Amino acid sequence: MRRLLDAGPRSVGEGSVRGRFAPSPTGPLHFGSLVTALASFLEARRYGGEWLLRIEDVDVPRGTPGAADAILRALERHGLHWDGPVWYQSQRRDGHEAALERLSRAGLAYPCTCSRRELAAHSTHARDGSPIYPGHCRDGIRQPDRPAAIRLRVADTPLAFQDALRGPFKQDLEREVGDFVIRRADGLFAYQLAVVVDDAAQGITQIVRGGDLLDSTPRQIYLQTLLGLPTPTYAHLPVAVDRHGHKLGKQTGAAPLDLDRPGLALMAALRFLGQDPPLELSGEPPATILAWARAHWRLERVPAIPARRWPPNARVDPCRVD
Template sequence: MYVGRFAPTPSGPLHFGSLVTAVGSYCDARSKKGKWLIRLDDLDQERVVKGAHSNILDTLDSYALFWDDEPIYQSKQKHIYTHWRKKLIKELDIYPCVCSRQTIRKHSTLNGDEWIYSGYCKTHSSKDKPIRSYRIKLPTPCSVSIDDLALGLITDDLCKSSGDFVLFKPDGTPSYHLASILDDHYSGITHVVRGEDLLLSSLKQAKLQKIIGLTNSKFLHLPIVRNKEGKKLSKQNKADPIKIALASSTLFNALTFLSQSPPSELRTQNPSDIMNWAVENWKVSSIRYEGTNVKAEAAIHSTHIQDD
């Protein structure tokens, strides 16, 4: 059975980019008669904004993105992470890393927005410095492949594109990659739908799933929503929150961004009718990955016009 999920971080309200991911994830699950779960990635409490949990859930409900089962909170899964930390420390080649961000930049090369870790701490003593993280020594060969439902087969060599990546923080808190695959495993997630900007994360997670013996997820990466400066729409770039009062037009714009060609009369329908149409007519093959920043700007601008 198909089991999908949407896993926002409650660091603020949803914006248009996060809505596109939610809509794509929801449609892909429901069109295959699958379940759709909600997980709040609230493990990093420093990023959590008070009230964001309920705001996100209320927004999804108002947009007719109805989930199955109870929402899952990472902060309530710590017993799972503790069990796996003890297990993996015994079974994997994990080493302490004392590298600051400055040290990583000094000894590494940049791959897009991410630094390729050089393995500095595998060959340098760390006795006199505070431990900043624990990294996994990637077993060779470092190659990994995922068969994306839209983009096809994607293969990478993580030794060249990433290097050894972090598994735990000094206090034992799991990294995003480890927590994500453990949460997906215990929730029975079969399909992960996310933005194309997380492609390297997906490759890391697929490799990690294989290393520790978990079933590989299937992936679908959606086009990145960008602002008019060409930057990814995000909370860090001060993306505007989506508004409950504009649910219908914003859903219409999200479907347009995903190249689903909703009929114009759908724009004024209620959110439930829009999402029913979206599920019935969902086509992964229609998604386009070129010129999406132009479409995004038009979609966002259209939403703002209706708000005036």
């Protein structure tokens, strides 16, 4: 019988709490990203912890010039002030290289020249529609004239963890994901490796983020185990979607936050997160709203669902609170 790799829950009281918000600079902050920032901020502050900011700009081609600075301005305008210096993932390449070298020396990483088109055509697919890697290059690359990505070998071991919001979650990496990319063929490090290395380097103990990353979490815990890194606690929030069920984001035309109305956006985000702020706070500045939120925040009130349509009425402003 295969052993279950269980990343058991860490007690919130163990040591100091350190949360983070780690947006990608692909555009200005929108309502969905404010929800994540606010929830991660409040959960860290609930336990007297620090809240760090990291710009995940490792995927250079997807970045938008000026977006990182715009994100910082929007957070400050909404009263979400971080602790310490801002980290930029693109400046962390040495740490990513060291982790890759360690995995390679252990025989856990190998080159792969399979194209996305080939995998899409010849692989079974996971729940999210992505191809499950069938292991074509495990015993040697098939197209030596192509640039090679680097994949991580996964073991035939189911992995389970306790999500602080969604409850127990289990995934069989070999059957449901397959060997996954940790460095792309263009030389850029993949999100899964970079996020694990950087969370450990920043001493992150608590991760609150969107539910679209729930399926990625077992891969990250697996990497943490192989690299001997600590596993934070995880809580995955419902994703804000539009009336068509599409995640709010740059690709779906989500409007940037209105920096002239930060209080309304915070009120709407609190409602989305199930916190029920009193309507009389609607005209108050961010500092007053956040003071109420810090005093009343409870993660357990957040709907434990994959996604939530916002605004509930498609004809209203997503930041409207009445």
